[in-house]
Amino acid sequence: MKYTVEEILEVHRMLSEEDLDIRSVTLSINTHGIISDNVEKVIERIRELEPLAKRFSEVVDSVGEKYGIRIVTKRIAISPLQFLLEVLPSSHALEVAKELDELAIRSKIDYISGYSAFVDRGISRGGNAVLSTLSAVLNSTSRLSGMINAGSTMGGVNIDAIKIFVDQLFEMRPEASARVAIMSNVPPDSPFVPSAHHGLGMPDAMINIAVSGPGVIEGVIRRNKPKTLQELHDLIKRTAFKITRLGELIGRAVSKELGVQFGIVDLSLAPSPKVGDSVAGIIEAMGISKMGGHGSLMALAILIDAVKKGGAMATSSVGGLSGAFIPVSEDYVMSQRALDGSIDFFTLLSLSAVCNTGIDMVGVSKKQGKDKVIGLISDVLALGVVLNKTLGVRVIPVDEEPGKVIDLGGLLGRVVVMKLKDIDVSAFTSLSGYMPSGIKRLEFG
Amino acid sequence: MENAVIIVVGADKPGIVAGITSVLAQNNVNIIDISQTVLRGVFAMIMIVDISQSKLPLSKLREELQKKGKELNVEVSVYHEEVFKYMERV
Numbered sequence A: 001m002k003y004t005v006e007e008i009l010e011v012h013r014m015l016s017e018e019d020l021d022i023r024s025v026t027l028s029i030n031t032h033g034i035i036s037d038n039v040e041k042v043i044e045r046i047r048e049l050e051p052l053a054k055r056f057s058e059v060v061d062s063v064g065e066k067y068g069i070r071i072v073t074k075r076i077a078i079s080p081l082q083f084l085l086e087v088l089p090s091s092h093a094l095e096v097a098k099e100l101d102e103l104a105i106r107s108k109i110d111y112i113s114g115y116s117a118f119v120d121r122g123i124s125r126g127g128n129a130v131l132s133t134l135s136a137v138l139n140s141t142s143r144l145s146g147m148i149n150a151g152s153t154m155g156g157v158n159i160d161a162i163k164i165f166v167d168q169l170f171e172m173r174p175e176a177s178a179r180v181a182i183m184s185n186v187p188p189d190s191p192f193v194p195s196a197h198h199g200l201g202m203p204d205a206m207i208n209i210a211v212s213g214p215g216v217i218e219g220v221i222r223r224n225k226p227k228t229l230q231e232l233h234d235l236i237k238r239t240a241f242k243i244t245r246l247g248e249l250i251g252r253a254v255s256k257e258l259g260v261q262f263g264i265v266d267l268s269l270a271p272s273p274k275v276g277d278s279v280a281g282i283i284e285a286m287g288i289s290k291m292g293g294h295g296s297l298m299a300l301a302i303l304i305d306a307v308k309k310g311g312a313m314a315t316s317s318v319g320g321l322s323g324a325f326i327p328v329s330e331d332y333v334m335s336q337r338a339l340d341g342s343i344d345f346f347t348l349l350s351l352s353a354v355c356n357t358g359i360d361m362v363g364v365s366k367k368q369g370k371d372k373v374i375g376l377i378s379d380v381l382a383l384g385v386v387l388n389k390t391l392g393v394r395v396i397p398v399d400e401e402p403g404k405v406i407d408l409g410g411l412l413g414r415v416v417v418m419k420l421k422d423i424d425v426s427a428f429t430s431l432s433g434y435m436p437s438g439i440k441r442l443e444f445g
Numbered sequence B: 001m002e003n004a005v006i007i008v009v010g011a012d013k014p015g016i017v018a019g020i021t022s023v024l025a026q027n028n029v030n031i032i033d034i035s036q037t038v039l040r041g042v043f044a045m046i047m048i049v050d051i052s053q054s055k056l057p058l059s060k061l062r063e064e065l066q067k068k069g070k071e072l073n074v075e076v077s078v079y080h081e082e083v084f085k086y087m088e089r090v
Helices: A005-016 A039-047 A050-067 A090-106 A125-139 A159-169 A214-224 A229-258 A279-285 A296-314 A332-339 A345-351 A370-387 A439-444 B016-026 B058-072 B081-088
Strands: A022-029 A071-078 A111-113 A144-152 A156-158 A180-184 A205-212 A262-270 A359-365 A391-398 A405-407 A414-416 B003-010 B030-039 B042-050 B075-080
Touching: A005 A214, A005 A229, A005 B003, A005 B030, A005 B042, A005 B075, A005 B081, A022 A050, A022 A229, A022 A262, A039 A090, A050 A071, A050 A090, A050 A229, A050 B058, A050 B075, A090 A111, A090 A125, A090 A144, A125 A144, A125 A159, A144 A159, A144 A370, A156 A159, A156 A370, A159 A180, A159 A370, A180 A370, A205 A229, A214 A229, A214 A262, A214 A279, A229 A262, A229 A296, A229 B081, A262 A296, A279 A296, A279 A332, A296 A345, A332 A414, A345 A359, A345 A370, A359 A370, A359 A414, A370 A391, B003 B016, B003 B058, B003 B081, B016 B030, B016 B042, B016 B058, B058 B075, B075 B081
Parallel strands: A022 A071, A071 A111, A111 A144, A144 A180, A205 A262, A359 A391
Antiparallel strands: A022 A205, A144 A156, A180 A391, A405 A414, B003 B042, B003 B075, B030 B042
């Protein structure tokens, strides 16, 4: 046989038992062409995107069926709407947002992402329009998502933007707040929502791929029981190669069929709330009996380094977030460990030194006040800027007390409300302005 | 030549090979290689088939094979060969 029985059964096991799938195929398109100060023209141009969106949706379905591979979501990333709202009065923001949301629904697209703005050092007119309409827009839509980049190695961290963001966040429904993140150093080619947007310097259109597959890595570790850290690293690296190759195959196939340039494969292993599809499950397979125990950071560092090295061999087109994903509600084991107290906010902060999600999909109680959330976001974005890496915060503000669970369903999972440290930080968070870009900035010249 | 890999898993009984290969023959799909093994204690048959002259696109052929699999009480998975080429070869 061309392939050994073992090789065929290995691939079959990954795809049928260990939940290896393509988390998302994202069509990233330059939509700066919709910019006008006349809202009717903007709406008309958005509608002109529909044939491409529909064709993309059909092509993704047919590629998945052809290869026998499950593709979980189809997404479209658009140019940040900040640029449209530099020109168009913000009173039209909601109308435009709803039109985009309807475009996604009509075209069978799961998410359309790009209600986004860059406000790292200051807030432009368009940035302010996006920020100040976030809750109204996200509460009135179901598939539109967005991101506020409020920190960067070049620009610093803008605490004024963080404060407006938190004001808006506290007005959102839980499901709406799951469609927005505040970030530092967001990449221009992420296939994941809510960070996905069509960044500057990119071609007019490209296909970006997000893979899943933590269950595959967990399975290979449990079956092989490595004796040394080098063996452990090598096992993960070899498996990550195979997972990434699947992403490359599907990306290239969609790209060819649609006639759109292949962009990147994001090396991150996206978990899901299903049992056996967990990044924290990998850490526990390594021998940390509960994610969050001492040693978790090194285990996560080994995982992500091996994933990057295996992934880099599998595709020359690496991009997006390409790091370890440890969202709490979207990862079954993470949410269990949040509930049993094995992980708290400080565990998540320390893990942010090596992961790429930062603090993701965690509930916070509105009763604990905005200042602590502003402080938490500031910590994560400062870490991103100091370490020169992508990080973000996606928290779900709810009325319930810490310790409660809110079920958002589907891929979003069960949100655990975690306790923020009960220390008054309001004198610090009441300072205005921005944290100047750090010494890393000077490495660029 | 365009190939696909078919994996049939289930309790061994007469008629499985005949049932699956009859669907292939009806649709002009040629068997290139066939192998049998035991997967987690149950019968597993692996076939590599040439689908370049198939009357049906692979998605429809998969549906037909899975329909036959239900009748035979076996689980049928069908993948395009490229999946194995990408994942198992550098």
